[in-house]
Amino acid sequence: MPYVKWTMGLVELTKEEEMPLGRNVLEVTNIRESANYTCVAISSLGMIEATAQVTVKALPKPPTSLTVTETTATSVTLTWDSGNPEPISYYMIQYRAKSLDNGFQEVEGVATTRYSIGGLSPYSEYEFRVMAVNNIGRGPPSDPVETRTGEQAPSSPPLHVQARMLSASTMLVQWEAPEEPNGQIRGYRVYYSSDMTAPLSAWQKHNTDDSSLTTISGLTPDITYSLRVLGFTSVGDGPPSDILQVKTQQGGEHSTTQ
Known part of the structure; x- marks a missing residue:
């Protein structure tokens, strides 16, 4: 029967005087790093060995x-x-x-x-x-x-559009910023027309900066105007608000809005 011993790499794990005959069990605890463990059998006929690899695996490091x-x-x-x-x-x-x-x-x-x-x-x-x-x-x-993320044109119209006449031919229009500006509002455009059936491109336009009110003058007394307001970013125009109708009045009387 051969004597049997263990080594880890070049380190002898079995004491010379404690080598058992025929069978040797190695219990490895508290493993911290990968290593090769070799079992060596020695007798008068010679020496034979077998190696087992113990691999320590860890969670990956952060990218x-x-x-x-x-x-x-x-x-x-x-x-x-x-x-x-x-x-x-x-x-x-x-x-x-x-x-x-x-x-x-x-x-x-x-x-x-x-x-x-x-x-x-x-x-x-x-x-x-x-x-x-x-x-x-x-x-x-x-x-x-x-x-x-980058800017887009607004995806919702200005809110709470209101208008009132300051004189027979001058109107004050007010609104609040859109809920979905999708960027920095660079300004607003007020469209107005006495013919609400005309396409929006044919309405008169009044551009403003990013403030939320403006006055439009030079209106014709005693007719009904339709109004729509949209906001725009550097990328493009948002959708226009629903139509608001305002009637200009004869003389200098003030009118109230719908």
Whole structure:
């Protein structure tokens, strides 16, 4: 029967005087790093050995160099470096709108180190982070990156449009900003016409800055005008408000609005 001993790499684990005959069980505890364990059998006939590899696997490290490479009004493209020497299964992206107190939304199973996330709100601040996932589990997140999506034309009209006559030929028009400006409102356009059936392009136009009231003068007394107001960003015009009708009056009397 041979004597049997264990080594870890070049380190002898079995004391010379304690080598048992025929069978030797090695119990390894508190493993911190990968290592090769070799079982050696020695007899008068010679020596034979067999090696087992113990591999320590860990969660992946956080990805590095997370960067926003492109933004549109509704999408953001991210790139990053793996940050891991070992291969990983896939990446997971987490993102959230800064204005909302919601948790992160997640995109699972991203196979590349570049990804575009769509369906975002225009002109909004978002925070993004990426995690690597291997067969052990999900690693810690990367450093976050923040960006603002691009502008779009407004998607809703100005609110609470009101008008009243200051004189027989001058009208004061007031409104409030749209609920969905989708960017920075650069100004408003008041359309007005005595023929509400005409296409909007044929109505008279009065442009204003980003304030929420204006006066329109040079109106004809004693007729009914139709009014509509829209806001615009640097990208384009939003939808016009519903028609508001105002009647100018003879002489200098003031009229009230509908």
